[in-house]
Amino acid sequence: AAGVIQSPRHLIKEKRETATLKCYPIPRHDTVYWYQQGPGQDPQFLISFYEKMQSDKGSIPDRFSAQQFSDYHSELNMSSLELGDSALYFCASSSEGGSYGYTFGSGTRLTVV
Amino acid sequence: GESVGLHLPTLSVQEGDNSIINCAYSNSASDYFIWYKQESGKGPQFIIDIRSNMDKRQGQRVTVLLNKTVKHLSLQIAATQPGDSAVYFCAERLSGGSNYKLTFGKGTLLTVNP
Numbered sequence: 001a002a003g004v005i006q007s008p009r010h011l012i013k014e015k016r017e018t019a020t021l022k023c024y025p026i027p028r029h030d031t032v033y034w035y036q037q038g039p040g041q042d043p044q045f046l047i048s049f050y051e052k053m054q055s056d057k058g059s060i061p062d063r064f065s066a067q068q069f070s071d072y073h074s075e076l077n078m079s080s081l082e083l084g085d086s087a088l089y090f091c092a093s094s095s096e097g098g099s100y101g102y103t104f105g106s107g108t109r110l111t112v113v
Numbered sequence: 114g115e116s117v118g119l120h121l122p123t124l125s126v127q128e129g130d131n132s133i134i135n136c137a138y139s140n141s142a143s144d145y146f147i148w149y150k151q152e153s154g155k156g157p158q159f160i161i162d163i164r165s166n167m168d169k170r171q172g173q174r175v176t177v178l179l180n181k182t183v184k185h186l187s188l189q190i191a192a193t194q195p196g197d198s199a200v201y202f203c204a205e206r207l208s209g210g211s212n213y214k215l216t217f218g219k220g221t222l223l224t225v226n227p
Contacts, residue, residue: 004156033214040121042202042217043157056212090156097213098145098206104156 002026004093004105012111013081021076021108025093031055032074033102034066037088049074081112121200123222132190132225136203136218141184144208147215148177148188150199157202160188165208190223198225 005024013019025032031050035043045058049068060066063081068074078085092104126132138146144165149157163170163177163186170177176189186203200222204215 031213035217042220045214045216048212048214056214058214088154092157092215094213098215101159101162102147102215103159104149106156107154109154 004091004103006089006091006105006108008108009106010109010111012113014113015081015083017081017112019078019081019110021078021089021091021110023074023076023091023093023105025072025074025091026103029072029093029095029103031094031098032068032072033092033094034060034074034076035090035092037090037107039087043090046076078110083112086110086112121220121222123224125224125226126193128193128195128225128227130193132188132193132197132223134188134190134201134221134223136186136188136221138184138186138203138205138218139216140205140207141181142208143205143216145206146177146179146186147204147206148175148186149202149204149217150197151202151220152199157204160201186218193223193225195225195227198223 007022033048034046037043046060048056052068063079066076088107090107092102094102147162148160151157161172174191178187200220202220203218
């Protein structure tokens with residue numbers, strides 16, 4: 001069965017650079033969620049999209065933006081990167097409001113140096 | 114320098130023992146709960162879920178108990194195996210509205226000793 005695909009798996013950027021993370025949800029899933037997980041931390045919700053419209057927003061810095069495209073894939077754009085942005089970034093997708101579960105991707109490990 | 118945040122609750126068990134991992138959730142209006150297993154550097158992997166109209170659900174070697182009165186979830190793993198070693202998170206979904214994000218609880222690091 002198809003899973004949630006994230007790319008790249010690993011990314012190293014310097015401070016003040018920009019990064020773009022991509023997420024390809026499970027086919028026919030209508031909602032995409034982005035989470036940030038620091039070392040030893042629980043995943044923190046950043047933002048979600050339902051049918052290509054932003055549906056909810058969490059603790060996402062103003063330096064970050066995201067969108068969902070017509071093919072339902074989503075991109076998280078991060079600018080003016082800071083050392084503290086180093087984390088695992090997960091994407092999850094669901095349908096029917098998550099009534100049939102949420103599937104997470106393998107994540108992108110972002111390291112800011 | 115000191116690492117911030119690397120202080121997960123831990124549970125260490127012997128192979129073959131039963132494990133119980135607890136979680137306190139935050140919102141009494143949450144209607145759906147999921148336990149996830151996360152191995153190092155990997156995404157959360159679904160283990161078992163339960164809806165708020167139930168208080169117990171069983172899977173293969175795993176049981177989830179829900180106590181809505183005290184907003185508490187537990188995950189029981191029978192005959193724990195070394196492959197069960199991972200961080201375990203509970204997550205809750207708030208009912209109502211159109212936003213269905215999951216909110217995660219604090220993880221617990223389970224270590225299974227052979």
